[in-house]
Amino acid sequence: MNPPQAPDSLPKYIAEGIPKQDDSTIEDLRKYSQAILEHRQQTRAEAEVTAEDIPSNAERLGTDEAGTFVAETVTCGDQSCGCMNGGKKHGPYVYRYVYNDGTLTSEYLGKQSELKGDIDV
Numbered sequence: 001m002n003p004p005q006a007p008d009s010l011p012k013y014i015a016e017g018i019p020k021q022d023d024s025t026i027e028d029l030r031k032y033s034q035a036i037l038e039h040r041q042q043t044r045a046e047a048e049v050t051a052e053d054i055p056s057n058a059e060r061l062g063t064d065e066a067g068t069f070v071a072e073t074v075t076c077g078d079q080s081c082g083c084m085n086g087g088k089k090h091g092p093y094v095y096r097y098v099y100n101d102g103t104l105t106s107e108y109l110g111k112q113s114e115l116k117g118d119i120d121v
């Protein structure tokens, strides 16, 4: 019986190294590979900006590899401004939300009306 062929996708240094290992090392390798895959999937899931991460009144514009883009209308904090007294809020402004090392950050990009065409979302 011929030994199994390594998948073509495996780099040569790995394909040649694995058959030389003993059974317990190969078993460890299998567990380690599985753990790496699980960790990556978890990291990806954490990196996803969900509806709970953005203000409820925000409009989700789209997501790409740079983050999730949302349009928000905001109050300015000036008590004499109409926005603080039930009037029209400012904006909409566009923000980019992204997870960096597990921490959600948002970046102000500008007024939505001035960004039309600049962001591809």
Ligand SMILES: [Zn+2]
Pocket: 075, 076, 077, 078, 081, 082, 083, 084, 090
């Ligand atoms: Zn205001």
